[in-house]
Amino acid sequence: MMKMNSPIPPEKPIYTQVQTCALGYYLRQYKTAEIAEALDIAPRTVQQWIAKFGWKQMRDDAPVELMLRQRIAYLLWVDQKHESQLKELETLLEQKYKRDAAERRRTTPKHSGGYVDEKRGRPSNKVKNDISCITAEMLADFREKTFFAYQKDIHAQKCNDELNEFRFYLKSRQIGLTYYFAFEAFEDAIINGDNQVFLSASRKQSEIFKNYIRKFALEIGDVELKGKDELQLSNGATLYFLSTNARTSQGFNGHVYFDEVFWIPKFGELDDYAGGMSIQSKYRTTYLSTPSTTAHEAYPKWTGDKSLGIDISHKALKKGSLGSDGIFRQIITIDDAIEGGATFFNMDKLRRKYPDKSVFNNLLRCVFLDDASSFFSIKSLLACKTDTDNWKDVDLESLHPVGRREVLVGYDPRGGGQGEGADDAGLIVSLKPIIKGGAFRFIERVRLKGSSYEDQAAAIEAICKKYNVVYLAIDVGGVGSAVAELVRKFYPGLTTLDYSPEMKRMMAYKAREIINAGRLQFDNEWDDLVHSFLMIRQHTTKMSNQITFVSARNKVGSHADLAWAAMHVLHWEPIDILRDDSTTVSFL
Structure with missing residues (x-):
């Protein structure tokens, strides 16, 4: 029988499905902002759950080693890492190395032959980035068990x-080619002592190569590689990680890996720069990329001079072929990867995700988009890319990334404006131009798939809490009207756009005007936005013979949701923004 003064044991909390998912992310060391983004909820809500349910104590009681491994694994597979995530990964890898070293010292007898530094209690090793313990046999064994046939x-x-x-x-x-080439370069640097140069569209993209290489060193030889801008190995080889804004840098030489060449601006200039780094006869140059459009500066490099008659069909290049211009070319589609052993694709799921054949073929089957059919120029779009790390007034890791600065938000709930059959939705957040005719700086993009009206509205509400939104525009055609009805409850000043051929024409021309004038800026990593704009094409309606704009050939599930969301933002600016209507009165 329980005594009257006995404490009543607390009830076990009953979690909703969203809270359960949030707890799972939290125990795997996700940050509050990451959990909120993954589940489309406000960061403050996650913080409240952590305090209410005692999740911090629960996580603190978990094994440190397990949490460390989980967090490292998560960060390694984030393709587009923020600067803070890169710093965190470097710190965690260092901690992992120290813990492993301490464990080895604890379990290794002192008479095992290793020299022990009595002052520091660990084997003496004054050589930085000492890779002498990694042999060709170890690398070959790792390569054999890790990579697929096509790699x-x-x-x-x-x-x-x-x-x-x-x-x-x-x-x-x-399909894992960035991962493979990082290993290839690492192996070559160790066995031959050759320098390796990685040239990417942005510094963050080049850091992906660096993180892979650090992972290889730890996994294969238990070696922690240190270095901020470069990794210099004990055998004299140096691995350089450069972005395309390093055009004026001098003194780099080595085997060059030129990443995502079809998505960078001013390829010709950069190709000359890259060629200078690999000018020595022993060095090779490797280009790799997903396709963009036939109008890109790198396309003639891929096709070769027309007079040479190089066959660039998939049939001719599936196994690779050395052209008469000395360039070895190969096409590796998703089908080739699956045929070569890749087990991590579900083709039925991918076809549902990209029902438009042109999008599917471009993303997964290496088919270039025809720039002539796109309303927007890839050259102008790529010129909008910028290194957002230089935006000192934007901190995306903060609860309020731009403080009280005014922002504009565009939301396309219909997956490119093509009807209710589409399940993609896109949202763009832009800083409001400071001056008349100033630049639009896109600071955040969100994509939602298959979300309910309530979930879409909740995601928009989270954005409104995160930023000082002074303009919010939503397309109300199709499912948009239901979303708009919910959004208006917390944002009464909502601007609704009811698509018509005339409105779509006006939005497209306005957007092209801003882009061609160089008045749009977004992060170097936003290739998906570039691709989204390239899917917009001009179209003549059958019934009224009016010019309008569409973004999918079969009008099902286009990939242009981000472009339409962006055009909603740019629609904030009047058509005649640069016209001077001021009146001047003179007295003589």
Whole structure:
């Protein structure tokens, strides 16, 4: 029988499905902002749950080693890392190395032959980035058990002196070529002592190569590689990680890996720069990229001079072919990757995700978009890319990234304005131009898939709490009207856009005017926004013979949701923004 003064045991909390997911993320060391983004809820809500349910104590009681491994694994597979995530990963890898070293000292007898530094209690090793313990056999064993057949074929091409001077790989997305080439360069640096140079569209993209290489060193040889801008190995090899804004840098030389060449601006200029780094006869140059459009500056490099008659069909290049211009070319589609052993794709799911054949073929089957059919120019779009790390007034890790600065928000709930069958939705957040005719700076993009009206409205509300939103525009055609009805409850000043051929025409021309004038800026990593704009094409209606704009050939599930959301933002600016209507009166 319980005594009257006995404390009543607390009830076990009953979580909703969203709270359960949030707890799972939290125990895996996700940050509050990351949890909120993943679940489309406000960061403050997550913080309240942490305090209410005692999640911090629960996480603190978990094994440190398990949490460390989980967090490292999560950060390694984030393709587009923020600067803070890169710093965190570097710190965690260092902590992992120290813990492993301490464990080895604890379990290794002192008479095992190793010299122990009595002052510091660990084996003496004054050589920085000492990779002498990593052998060719260890690298070969790792390569054999890690990579698929199509990646091993590339390694064979690298070892063939007749093929490896210039290599150009056109690839599907997400087939692991960046991961493979990072290993190839790491292996080469260790075995041959050659320098390796990674040239990417942005510094953050080049850091992906660096993080992979650090992972290889830890996993293969238990070696922690240190270095901020470069990694200098104990055998004299140096690995450089550069962005495309490093055009004026001098003194770099080595094997060059030129990443995502079809998505960077001013390729010709950068290609000359890259060629200068690999001018020595022993160095090779490797280009790799997913396709963009036939109008990109790198496309002539891929096709070769017309007079040479180089066959660039998939049939001719599936296994790779050395052209008469000395460039070895290969196309690796998602089908080729699956045929070569890749087990992490579900083609039925991908076809549902990209029902438009042109989008599917461009993203996964290495088919270039025809720039002539797009209303927007890839050259002008790529010129909008910028290094947002230089935006000192924007901190995306903060609860309020731009403080009380005014922002504009555009939301397309219909997946590119193509009807209710689409399940993609896009949202763009832009800083309001400071001056008349100033630049639009896009600071955040959000994509929602298959979300309910309530979830879409909740995601928009989270944005409104995060920023000082002074303009919010939503397309109310199709499912948009239901979303708008919910949004208006917390944002009464909502601007609704009811698409008509005339309105879409006006939005498209206004957007092109701003883009061509260089008045739009967004992060170097936003290739998905570039691709989204390239899907917009001009179209003549059958019934009224009016010119309008569409974003999918079959009007089902286009990939242009971000572009339409962006055009909603740019629609904030009047058509005649640069017209001076001021009146001047003179007295003589």
